[in-house]
Amino acid sequence: MGFKILEKEVLGPNVKKIIVEAPHVTRKALPGQFVIIRVNETGERIPLTIAYADKEKGHLMIIFQEVGKTTKLLGTLEVGDEIADVVGPLGRPSEIEKFGTVACLGGGIGTAILMPLIRALKEKGNYVITILGFRTKDLIILEKELKEMSDEFYITTDDGSYGMKGFVTDKLKELLESGRKIDRVFSIGPVPMMKVTCDVTRPYGIKTIVSLNPIMVDGTGMCGACRVEVGGETKFVCVDGPDFDGHQVNFDLLMKRLKAYVDKEKISLELFEKERRK
């Protein structure tokens, strides 16, 4: 038993998109939710956000970046191969209403998570400003798709090789300073990016939703590996999140907890790459 990969596409360096047959997940999936996958019998359980769920076909789209052993191993699977376990949908769906003008900031792989969100925001009649940020031009993904979906669209690169030079937060700051009225901000990407977004929006009092991606094990509220501090209280991202009011999140703690196993992750990855070279 397993979950078959039906399609696979390389979106950019180390970024892959797969479509998995998982009708049990898609029938209830909503934007903002995630799945836990385990690639094989000896694999670990990791959370991955649902990029798109085709309810009719039962097809689940996942976009992931290869960073550690598990995601690299997942990246080696081809069409027809099976993932041992896919469970979900997990977490609470994003709260989506008609807010007015919404800025959606996506950094790196966070861009993929914006897809279902922007689609849902548009369906509710929001005016969506999308700002994507990448380190450099070669790493840009989903430009065409998200541009089509958004009312306004910007790209920033850290090195200025494409779009505006700088960070997504620089663009947001520019818009706010120019007097643009923004009713809600969604920021999804690396922790420092989400943290800075919140620093930018705080003086304007704009509610800013961030999607957190800590280390998880079961993903159903049983272990507490994913605990974070929000408004001084301990929350489990898997059941209380992954979306939180960014102005309340203790990002420094999140960053530290994400690094809990760096040494072990390195061992795992080195072994994996050594095996692959054989």
Next chain:
Amino acid sequence: MPQKISPKKVPMPKQPVEQRIKNFNEVALGYTEEQAIAEAQRCLQCKVPFCIRGCPVEINIPAFIKKIVERKFDEAIKIIKKTNSLPAICGRVCPQEQQCEAACVLGKRFEPVAIGRLERFVADWEAENLGIQVPEKQPPNGYKVAIVGSGPAGLTCAGELAKMGYDVTIYEALHKPGGVLVYGIPEFRLPKKIVEREVEYLKKLGVKIVCDFIIGKTATLDELFTEFGYDAVFIGTGAGLPKFLKLPGENLLGIYSANEFLTRINLMKAYKFPEYDTPIKVGDVVAVIGAGNTAMDAARSALRAGAKKVMIVYRRSRQEMPAREEEIENAEEEGIEFKLLTNPVKFIGDENGWVKEMECIKMKLGEPDESGRRRPIPIPGSEFRIKVDTVVIAIGQSPNPTVPKTTKGLETTKWGTIVVNEHTCATSKEGVFAGGDIIRGEATVILAMGDGRKAAYAIDYYVKNKNKPGIWEELRKATKSFVPKTYEFK
């Protein structure tokens, strides 16, 4: 029967301490045939067997022990399996000292008969000599029952219903069936191959098991009726929500809930890293907070995972420790230190956010509280610090909230347990039954199994009388269970 009864149980052969603390293999090795017979001969074969009353599933204990004396092990297992479908598990993890063995007449003067060890012996003998035996089952009756959760309550309920001819499907959230038997109880106390064997047995009975499927997320409980067409549902989702201390510094790195610590080790096999991908960090000095069975499991796992020093930190005294005596003794033998009458007040971290010290306060015991145990009271000014690398918080679990939170009309208590009729396990929602830790908070494997069994017979009665007016009222108000008696007390 021998003239002179040995005052002590035949000792359980165990792995030597110095060897076992370096591996995750089972500690207790089990009786040989001769040892089992010698122990079985200690049974007085009482005319009024109090031991049966001490057993939540009323195994005919003297009868199966008699068969051991007669070397008829195949008949012994049949007697046990009439009322207990998971004897290899119960023989290992039941608190016999509070149940059957507590009621043993021999126990008044000597050590009671080692009923648990004999049960285990018979179950292991069957597995080794006969393989998985599938009992006779009724022809399919056309009714469908869904079981939510594959722990001891769910497995038992599924087995009983399958034997009655039901089409049974178990839905499990994790990737492996077994619930707490797989993620919670360590290999050295309950080898996972025994759980796998019991699961195989259910599959042979025709039970379907769907893993990676969370009722309340993947599908709601109501959809099990409306979309999946089940006639009844049994909820056995256990007590999986970890409790934390709510102390400063509790989210520092290196501080685990017992659930996370044990899940990484047991379910994810982190002790075999990097062969298995899931990592765990066990430092040189480990403090486990709490003194229940889970705390003992965590402490002994930490030792096996490479810790140099492991402490149990408990706010009451040894007498109040909720763990089984056998587990406390095992932990002591293995060199676990007990810091009693000690309670943590805060955790102190290093510059990278890792826990490095724990501030504790000394306690003394006051008057008994609602639990009947003497209440621990902090001694002002007695604070002191202990250096630690890893902390495991094992102060208990709450009922899993997933199903109650996503189901309308399911009455729960303020502790989050589902309210049921104790004889039928019927909840406030028609067609829905519940048992095990989800109705009890934190209890035992055998009580969960007892619930699963009671529920199975109540489900059978309900499904077959669905059209009877007031059927649910009847089940809600029942004053006795539907389980047929296999043994009549005179």
